[in-house]
Amino acid sequence: MKKGNSKLEQINTPDDLKKFSEKDLEQICAELRDFIIDAVSCNPGHFGASLGVVELTVALHYVYNTPYDKIIWDVGHQAYGHKILTARKNNFHTNRKYKGLSGFPNITESEYDAFGVGHSSTSISAALGMSIAAKANNEDDKHVVAVIGDGSMTAGLAFEGLNNLSSSKSNMLIILNDNNMAIDPNTGGLSDYLVDISTSQTYNKIRKEVIRGLEKLKITGPDSRHKIVAINNSIKSLLTKQTNIFEGLNIRYFGPVDGHDINHLVKVLQDLKNIPGPKVLHCKTKKGKGFKLAEENQTAWHATGAKFDKNTGEKLDHTSNKPKPPKYQEVFGHTIVELAEKNKKIMGITPAMPSGCSLNIMMEKMPDRAFDVGIAEQHAVTFSAGLAIEGMVPYCNIYSSFMQRAYDQVIHDVAIQNLNVVFCLDRGGLVGADGATHHGVYDLAFFRPVPNLIVSSPRNEEELRNLMYTAQLPNMGPFAIRYPRGTGTTTQWKTPFKKIEVGKGEKLKDGDDLAFITIGPLANKALQACHKLDDEGISTGLYDLRFAKPIDEKLLHEVFKKYKKIITVEDGTIIGGIGSAVIEFMVENGYSAQVKKLGVPDRFVDHGTQTELQHECGFDKQGMIETAKSMFQQP
Numbered sequence: 106m107k108k109g110n111s112k113l114e115q116i117n118t119p120d121d122l123k124k125f126s127e128k129d130l131e132q133i134c135a136e137l138r139d140f141i142i143d144a145v146s147c148n149p150g151h152f153g154a155s156l157g158v159v160e161l162t163v164a165l166h167y168v169y170n171t172p173y174d175k176i177i178w179d180v181g182h183q184a185y186g187h188k189i190l191t192a193r194k195n196n197f198h199t200n201r202k203y204k205g206l207s208g209f210p211n212i213t214e215s216e217y218d219a220f221g222v223g224h225s226s227t228s229i230s231a232a233l234g235m236s237i238a239a240k241a242n243n244e245d246d247k248h249v250v251a252v253i254g255d256g257s258m259t260a261g262l263a264f265e266g267l268n269n270l271s272s273s274k275s276n277m278l279i280i281l282n283d284n285n286m287a288i289d290p291n292t293g294g295l296s297d298y299l300v301d302i303s304t305s306q307t308y309n310k311i312r313k314e315v316i317r318g319l320e321k322l323k324i325t326g327p328d329s330r331h332k333i334v335a336i337n338n339s340i341k342s343l344l345t346k347q348t349n350i351f352e353g354l355n356i357r358y359f360g361p362v363d364g365h366d367i368n369h370l371v372k373v374l375q376d377l378k379n380i381p382g383p384k385v386l387h388c389k390t391k392k393g394k395g396f397k398l399a400e401e402n403q404t405a406w407h408a409t410g411a412k413f414d415k416n417t418g419e420k421l422d423h424t425s426n427k428p429k430p431p432k433y434q435e436v437f438g439h440t441i442v443e444l445a446e447k448n449k450k451i452m453g454i455t456p457a458m459p460s461g462c463s464l465n466i467m468m469e470k471m472p473d474r475a476f477d478v479g480i481a482e483q484h485a486v487t488f489s490a491g492l493a494i495e496g497m498v499p500y501c502n503i504y505s506s507f508m509q510r511a512y513d514q515v516i517h518d519v520a521i522q523n524l525n526v527v528f529c530l531d532r533g534g535l536v537g538a539d540g541a542t543h544h545g546v547y548d549l550a551f552f553r554p555v556p557n558l559i560v561s562s563p564r565n566e567e568e569l570r571n572l573m574y575t576a577q578l579p580n581m582g583p584f585a586i587r588y589p590r591g592t593g594t595t596t597q598w599k600t601p602f603k604k605i606e607v608g609k610g611e612k613l614k615d616g617d618d619l620a621f622i623t624i625g626p627l628a629n630k631a632l633q634a635c636h637k638l639d640d641e642g643i644s645t646g647l648y649d650l651r652f653a654k655p656i657d658e659k660l661l662h663e664v665f666k667k668y669k670k671i672i673t674v675e676d677g678t679i680i681g682g683i684g685s686a687v688i689e690f691m692v693e694n695g696y697s698a699q700v701k702k703l704g705v706p707d708r709f710v711d712h713g714t715q716t717e718l719q720h721e722c723g724f725d726k727q728g729m730i731e732t733a734k735s736m737f738q739q740p
């Protein structure tokens with residue numbers, strides 16, 4: 106778009122947008138789409154979802170009086186257009202960067218971000234709360250809109266919201282953004298059902314049969330036309346009620362509408378503003394709309410890991426061509442297949458993250474033994490419990506931060522019954538650009554108090570394999586293996602399986618003055634810190650716990666007998682993690698030492714690269730060295 110002709114250039118807030126006439130909206134949508142493509146091509150982030158809701162975004166801000174009216178974007182990975190139209194266009198280039206804009210709506214960032222999101226399926230419940238609060242605050246003119254995708258609609262939480270909404274007097278609107286995709290193809294009956302109500306096959310089929318029946322009874326004809334229309338209407342309302350899940354719940358259903366027809370969307374939303382009671386607008390959209398490659402390969406373009414050429418789509422990944430270590434998720438994906446080939450009881454479960462956690466490798470090779478259960482973390486855990494109680498060995502892979510959803514199921518359905526469910530917690534630790542909602546930093550602290558549960562974290566890829574192998578050996582019970590986002594350290598990871606003794610840590614280096622106690626891959630950075638400190642005259646030891654539970658008491662006795670200065674290091678909260686465990690051990694066993702805990706402090710950590718965030722929290726190599734030195738400077 107040439108300078109001067111651009112309308113988007115003149116828009117900084119929704120009020121600016123409203124100054125344009127409806128006939129300008131198509132051009133504004135095209136410019137907004139280009140802006141998103143341009144921005145994400147230079148600064149990687151979520152992509153397809155935002156492209157798919159460009160028209161919806163423009164229509165919503167055109168029709169509603171934001172920020173007074175509330176729009177709640179479920180998950181929030183589709184809200185780039187919303188951010189650009191709400192006073193953040195000029196710093197959108199900082200999206201997901203350290204100290205820059207958040208990749209998700211965030212109430213501290215903008216008054217237009219009505220509710221903080223990142224985890225899915227919260228929008229209906231939050232919108233209902235906000236709409237009831239509006240009534241209580243005498244803001245009867247306030248509109249509340251939840252925008253939720255078909256994938257997010259599969260979660261139990263969304264249905265809990267719907268159930269509550271159905272018996273309320275709220276006027277809120279749910280926009281069901283149906284692109285028939287989650288990150289991977291959406292799974293389960295709901296997505297089929299949405300296709301079904303879109304084409305209204307059931308309604309049309311029954312209607313035709315009824316009309317044929319009436320014709321046979323010879324009550325059709327010109328003079329009985331009005332009767333037929335009346336019968337037709339009552340059949341329609343009956344059938345819609347019976348065949349439409351929302352109508353069946355007393356939530357009026359409108360649609361499906363073409364979510365890319367901006368002018369029609371504006372009209373529909375204007376009409377819906379005047380319709381009281383809870384309602385759903387079913388909007389059909391295409392994920393990746395307007396960028397051919399993203400339309401064709403929606404999973405790969407859900408989020409762009411690297412910069413790309415916006416004309417060709419070619420990824421501009423300038424890292425060297427040397428063989429790279431695999432990502433931890435890939436080690437999981439290949440190893441589970443190897444183990445499942447040997448142990449026929451092994452099954453794989455993921456709640457909607459098959460390509461994210463690499464269970465897709467098993468799903469392809471063993472479709473009857475690997476399941477994507479939709480965005481349904483709670484169900485994933487209890488489903489795994491059901492498999493385990495009948496003798497299967499389920500590997501339930503859930504991103505650490507999404508596991509927060511299923512805590513009760515871990516305790517109630519798995520741990521109390523001591524079932525051999527293997528929890529593979531991918532994305533343990535600070536994850537980087539997704540920020541506070543996605544950091545997997547609570548798992549060590551929330552799993553440690555659960556009886557029966559083994560809590561482990563491998564130092565490298567080889568150990569991940571061996572822990573996965575160990576977890577399926579007889580009489581193991583619930584077994585959690587937590588590993589980080591990203592790559593490990595070696596290309597030589599595919600070694601023969603070896604059992605790791607449960608609860609056994611490892612001394613990695615001997616020293617005299619100070620000991621580091623770590624868990625997970627941070628041991629590798631701690632080792633570098635040790636060498637540097639040794640060079641500078643502080644003789645350091647290094648101990649990798651490997652298990653947060655059961656903790657290696659023998660190893661800890663050895664440490665506390667030898668050292669009076671100890672630093673614990675973990676990529677997790679310093680409250681409740683291994684630092685806390687070590688101090689508990691010290692107190693319970695009557696030792697005294699100066700112990701410093703490094704890890705995620707007692708506050709929420711925003712987004713940035715993993716390196717930047719570890720540095721900010723003070724548990725990178727430099728933080729370890731500085732903390733160690735400071736312990737020798739203090740009286």
Ligand SMILES: Cc1ncc(C[n+]2csc(CCOP(=O)(O)OP(=O)(O)O)c2C)c(N)n1
Nearest residue numbers: 154223224225254255256257286287288457
């Ligand atoms: C509780 C939870 N589980 C998993 C995810 C990971 N996740 C993010 S977006 C997404 C798919 C969402 O699909 P949909 O709602 O249809 O949105 P679309 O991307 O199709 O616009 C998933 C599984 C999440 N954010 N929150």
Ligand SMILES: CC(=O)[C@@H](O)[C@H](O)COP(=O)(O)O
Nearest residue numbers: 180182223408461532539590
């Ligand atoms: C929005 C969301 O929750 C996911 O798209 C998440 O950002 C994926 O993270 P990974 O890139 O670590 O798979």
Ligand SMILES: [Mg+2]
Nearest residue numbers: 254255256286
């Ligand atoms: Mg979708």
